[in-house]
Amino acid sequence: MITSWKTSDGPLIETFGGQDLAKRRDYSALVVLQCINNEILKLVFLKEWDHVDYKTVIADTKRYFRYFYWTKLGVDRGGIGDSVIEEYAAENAEGIVFTQKAKEEMIEHIILLRQQGKLILPSKGAEKLIQQLEEQERTITDAGNVKFKHPASGHDDLLWALALACRVAKQEMEKPLPLAMSFDMTDSVDPSSPAVVENTLRKLAVSGFTITSVKTSMPQGGENN
Numbered sequence: 001m002i003t004s005w006k007t008s009d010g011p012l013i014e015t016f017g018g019q020d021l022a023k024r025r026d027y028s029a030l031v032v033l034q035c036i037n038n039e040i041l042k043l044v045f046l047k048e049w050d051h052v053d054y055k056t057v058i059a060d061t062k063r064y065f066r067y068f069y070w071t072k073l074g075v076d077r078g079g080i081g082d083s084v085i086e087e088y089a090a091e092n093a094e095g096i097v098f099t100q101k102a103k104e105e106m107i108e109h110i111i112l113l114r115q116q117g118k119l120i121l122p123s124k125g126a127e128k129l130i131q132q133l134e135e136q137e138r139t140i141t142d143a144g145n146v147k148f149k150h151p152a153s154g155h156d157d158l159l160w161a162l163a164l165a166c167r168v169a170k171q172e173m174e175k176p177l178p179l180a181m182s183f184d185m186t187d188s189v190d191p192s193s194p195a196v197v198e199n200t201l202r203k204l205a206v207s208g209f210t211i212t213s214v215k216t217s218m219p220q221g222g223e224n225n
Contacts, residue, residue: 012036012037012038013034013035013036014034014035014038014071014172015032015033015034015035015044015068015069015070015071016032016033016035016041016070016071016072016073016074016165016166016168016169016172017030017031017032017033017064017065017068017070017072017073017074017164017165017168018030018031018033018073018074018075018160018161018162018163018164018165018166018167018168019031019057019061019073019074019075019076019161019164020076020157020158020160020161020164021054021057021075021076021078021079021080021081021084022049022051022157023078023079026155026156026157027048027049027050027051027155027157028048028049028052028054028057028157029046029047029048029049029157029158029160029161030045030046030047030060030061030064030161031043031045031046031129031158031161031162031164031165032044032045032046032064032068032070032165033162033165033166033169035169035172035173038173039118039173040118040119040120041113041118041119041120041165041166041169042119042120043119043120043121043122043126043129043162044068045064045068046125046126046129046158046161047060047064048128048157048158054080054084057084058084058087058088061073061088061091062087062088062090062091065090065091065092070091070092071092071168071172072092072093072094072168072169072171072172073088073091073092073093073094073168074093074094074096074164074165074167074168075088075093075094075095075096075164076095076096076098076160076164077095077096077097077098078097078098081095082095094168096164096167096168098160102167103163106160106163106164106166106167107163109163109166109167109170110133110162110163110166113166119166128158129158129159129162132155132156132157132158132159133159133162135156
């Protein structure tokens with residue numbers, strides 16, 4: 001399955017999704033982001049379901065996955081979330097618990113992305129999402145806990161779907177990228193010798209990369225780890 005691609009001389013593109021599931025009077029929502037060159041997140045799709053059966057949400061989400069093939073879909077685990085995630089076995093879903101700490105971290109991450117110009121929300125088509133972002137209120141309870149809420153007449157389903165998409169995108173973007181490098185070895189070097197690994201490590205030591213593992217492959221089929 002291809003979840004990222006690179007156009008000829010163009011940017012590396014990857015997609016991520018976030019889904020907030022309806023509770024009581026709220027809507028269910030899906031947000032899809034493009035991650036460009038492992039740095040910029042751009043909104044490319046959003047969808048709300050108005051108090052419909054979860055079966056419809058699941059069926060639609062599976063259909064959208066066949067179009068976007070996102071790398072990861074972050075799904076709210078609260079309420080019916082766990083049972084819905086079980087339906088997404090082939091859709092790369094990950095359940096995320098909405099604790100107050102997690103909510104605060106996600107909102108702060110969105111704010112930081114926007115301040116840095118790394119989250120692109122088009123002015124046309126994302127009006128409701130932008131409104132929900134601007135209306136979200138952060139308060140401190142008497143116990144010193146952070147709490148988020150939206151106006152009584154409003155909703156925040158798109159906001160939290162965006163937060164979930166940004167969360168799973170951040171997790172993937174922070175993973176170290178695997179790197180394959182090749183070096184020419186002279187015929188006099190024994191492929192089974194530890195010197196091969198030592199020589200490789202010496203060359204990588206000045207590369208600026210963090211080395212997590214090294215595997216050397218020989219034309220004869222031998223390998224050293």
